[in-house]
Amino acid sequence: MNEILKYGSIDKIPFYNCSAHTSQEWSALYGVSHPILGWLDVIFGVTVFYIPIILVMFQSEFYKMSCFKIMICLAIVDMSALVINSIITGILAIQGAVWCTYPKFNYIVGMIVLGLWCSSCIIVLILVSNRLLELSEHKLARMFIGNRPFLIMLAPFLYGLYFAVFTNPVGFNSKYYTWLFNPMISEIKTDKYINISHAVNNVAIVAITCILYVWLYLEVREKLEAIGWKDRKNDLGFQILVQSAMICSINFVASIIFVVMNIVELPIWIMFVAQKMWQLIHGAPVFIYLTLNRTIRKGFIKLFQEIKKVYHIPHPTTVSPQS
Template sequence: MELFLFKHQEYERLYNCTNLVIDSIPIEDRRLTIEALINLILGIIYFLVYLPCLYSIWKQHWKNDCYTILLYIGIVDLVGIIISGFLHPILSLQGAVFCSYPTLIYIVGTFVLAFNRCIQIISPSIAKFLFKGMRTYIWLLFCTLYALYCMFFINPVLFSGIYFAWFFYPFVGYREDYGEFVFDQLPSYHDVSVAILSPLIYLIFAIALVIKSKKSIITPNQAPTQYFSISRLEKMVFLQVFSLSLLNTTECLFYIIMQYTTQQKWMTILAEFLWFHIHGFPPIIYLTLNKTIREDCIILFKKLKNINKDPPSNVVNVMVTPFNANS
């Protein structure tokens, strides 16, 4: 964004579409109709399902720091769904590439990069160890500042309908020579760090959970017998965070490969859907594994259903008596 706002001549030099003929690649090769429609339908479903979950999280975040993190993630996810679940498939249905809508795709790409980095750097499970009270807001501020830095000072990712994905290089599929285009290294370092540290953190989390649940049974005249007892709640918490971690780790690995190797369409499609599900799948996990959120959503739907069924209570019956002029 810094290049676009304050160094526009340099932006025009690096992202110039003047000599590029979009239709040199037929629209049939730039449009993936089935994938885009699936993406769009799932985007609508995820967005509608996420809203009541976010309402429940908002109710709970006053009581629990972990829910404050989930609220922050939820807001980021909704923006991510709007981009990856609505704008992305619409651009794909049009067979768009960067040069189709350069300004729009460039600006949206800065938000994509910022929100993607923001959602990957924070995790509700880590909140159990590092987030408490005001520390929660300090970490959220750090994540926000990091996202803003990526938005303004890192080259954005740009949509390409050819591969149904977003790339740092604006002319993917048209020009193989990168010329003077310089790739920022921070996104690569970020993806590698997430791909390595994320599973490592969850491994530590799992080990800590097992150690914490270690118990002993002492019976007369026998040595103490040790066993592990993990509650259903602890299992559900671990399963939630592990599912999200797996999506993040896999997506990062694919994007590392995509940016620096010859693009394979199956890989770019899979990577895009992984990124999309990082934002869209959490409400499914919440409704399946989180009893509090599930019950709040059921109560909310019942209230909405009753509002539609109940007649208005302020109706007044008025009896009109005909006027008789002879009386």
């Protein structure tokens, strides 16, 4: 965004100038159409349906817990990111689009999705920190009392806003089937597209996650020594702890891949894996909640049963001629 303000428009930014070819020519020269993979991405983005999960989390029995407030914010960010990294990605892949096919669109959407990614990283860390502080009964856990979690969520919002406004955006490239900082406009290598802030973000996420997991292990080990298997299995706090750990694990793997991908040139298949991991980061929580959190799963089923009752239309009674 700061480059747009500096030069007046996206077209006037020197290292994002696509005037060498028309949009159709850019796609024909450098793009690769992926109709099957594209449709699979669109289907994935559409079927990962967060709204019922969010509605369940807003129920009073869940909403009073601080971790659910954080999970609601994470769900909103994930749902927004899926629109871009799955649905829009699929559409662009079907067309065989590259950055210069839709330069303005890529620039704006790339800003947004980069901000969403960095925001989700911080929210996930806050979620795990919340579980750790409450499990350890640390005095800092008081910061999550009441509606304070929503105030804390201003931090990831501003953090993501920084990346969207002040750092280089990503753009989709169908040849590599992922979103890259380098728009591949010229074969001349340059460091103008390097996003150091993004690399620092990913490395920091990995480092902090490792530290938190050590603390997590120590706290869980202490707690599990004091309770039996049956109680542990039915404990809602433990269920949420497992879910938080799984979500963070996916972020951990994807962060490493994207850091390496931006340092050295990797095979296309690894970039493809990185793209799928990125989609999984934002889509996996739905399946984690529904498979591991029995409370949310029951609330989810109950919600659909209530909707079915509201819109249920009884079958008309058959009347015989004699009647």
